Amino acid sequence: MSSSVQAQIQVDVPYESPAEASLLSRPEGYGYQVVGDSTTQSLLVKGNQERLEWSLVDDSNHLTLRWPQRSAPPLPALLAAIEGAFACYPATVALRLQLPTVVHANLCAAGIAVKDSHGELWAYAELFWQLPTLWLTSPSMCAYPQQPILENGKRHPRRPPRPSGTVYQRHIPWLNATLSFRVLDLELDLERFNRWMNDPVVAHFWEEQGDLQQHRERLESTLQNPSVVPLIGCIDGEPFGYLETYWAKEDRIGAYYAADDFDRGWHVLIGEAAFRGRPYVAAWMPSISHYLFLDDCRTQRLVIEPRVDNAKMLRNLAQCGYAHVKAFDFPHKRAMLGMQLREHFFNERSWIPLPPHPGSAPRPDPRFTL
Template sequence: MSSSVQAQTKVQIPYESPTVASLLSRPEGGTYRVTYEITTQTLYVEGHQERLEWLLVDDNSTLTLQWSQRSAPPLPALLAAIEGAFAFHPGAVALRLQLPTGLHANLCATGIAVKGPHGDLWAYAELFWQLPTLWLNSPAMRPYPRQPILANGKRHPRRPPRPSGTVYQRHIPWLDATLSFRVLDLELDLERFNRWMNDPVVAHFWEEQGDLQQHRERLESTLQNPSVVPLIGCIDGEPFGYFETYWAKEDRIGAYYDAGDFDRGWHVLIGEAAFRGRPYVAAWMPSISHYLFLDDCRTQRLVIEPRVDNAKMLHNLARCGYAHVKAFDFPHKRAMLGMQLREHFFNERSWIPLPPHPGSAPRPDPRFTL
């Protein structure tokens, strides 16, 4: 990364314990600012004209979120507080919750919390990060009903209609910025897509240089394919890259491994040079995986097929939890099959990449487990 780009990047490493850390959380469509004062172990949740105060106590064996008032906190604010607690302690596997007992049954029924063997209440990072209401804009009607269909000689489940607008948002602490994915808009994004595809760095791997009309036809074809959802990645609303997500069973990759009905895959290009750095890779690569796992709870595997000579991509995939399964030959390239398992992603907390990526926590963490 050039020095000019480094100067633009506000890298904040949560586990290095700054005096004050903050996060934007968006549970159930709301927006909350979560602030943690390290010295007093006080956590504040601000939003909807309210400012709620919690204690977030770390005694080196147990991380505890304490609510001291008799009345129960609003559920969205509680979700924001839990997200903040895990963000400010990224190595934590579990978080003990001290809350009014009237909340316990609902929290356990929805997977937000789990009862411990002694009746105490715990939130697990592995469960919590699978709750779509914190990061997806429209998590209703999930999963989509299942109906097998036959299309183009392939039998697979009927896919839901393509969404529109912003589908995923996540605040990235080390950038102090919001990463989002929105569905590609042909008229809004065509010129940008054309410029990106003709960038020499992108063209080296994608080999899809062309004029505006060629790329219009290419995107029109993509948008007519019900198994593909093309996305634009943004940082604080500024587009930086193109992500082409697809259902693997209907894709060409399905012929090269035993594709499951709900396996997903993705392609990526980073079109803006200022966003081609380690802090950004550490933000978008885990986030696209997170989005695809949240989009359908039946998705157990993600796949990707970069060129075998794309050493940087293969290195970053490994840092973000992808196994290099095998090299294989497409008609147009020799590729590496990369695979991410749902269990591995959430159990290993792969939304934070392994060191030396920004934001990564020391591992393993011997913190409490039931």
């Protein structure tokens, strides 16, 4: 397993040091404040009714999370502790778990942990970040049933109903803030969308300037399209941008490459100038990829088609792991087909900006060192 993180965005604001690291975790809808202390080698997980202290031992070769009691910890608190350990030491590829044996089988069955040939239990970042219950607000317990349908001359799977409200949230350590995506609300977001579309920076690439009525009609049409989910990106609840996600097979891009049934794509505009800096790009760009991969476990590829002259966007996409596959001509623009693979995103841990800690290097995969 590769542990390279060289394709990721470099940000000006690094992670906090392990001695100061903290995280807001929300496994299964529970809220936990997780605080790691490298001096005492401990991890404190605090919930509404819980205050659980773990050992988090860094021996330079491996990071070990140890539960000190004989009884099993609550599963949500365990998930929060694992997320917190990875946040405290973001270069960690695999976390050794020392837990009561009674929980081992269930953790392995759920993909939370894996046993090695020596019988030791490990949580892999690559697997852990594919667990939807930590970041999706209403995760589905299984994939939406598959039924092929013919619609507008295109054969594709029937899509699930559009969600509502907040669909994804993630604490961003280098911003010390929560990033979230919520489904666009026409009445709540129309004026904001209109202002954003008429911003000269946005208008240069989107070319959709107009009045409120034009944008109302535009959003009404979008909301009537079952293959599109329009989202508003927020930092600590403050809206900063619009992200339009879609199923690629039904979209115009599907005619320009061999689209699979569960490929997803997205468009974006950052409407608030204060949120256009690199630390914010390093937060929202990997997070929209993360959300779309979590939303359906069958999605193996993400695509995007920015204009070929949008050099800044193309650079950011490349730094977030999107390959520039080819340039091609839409009727209205010359575009670049960008593509992100599920395997690449999770294997390379693309949610982590480069470097995770000054001077740190990814820890070795224990499968090759034990």
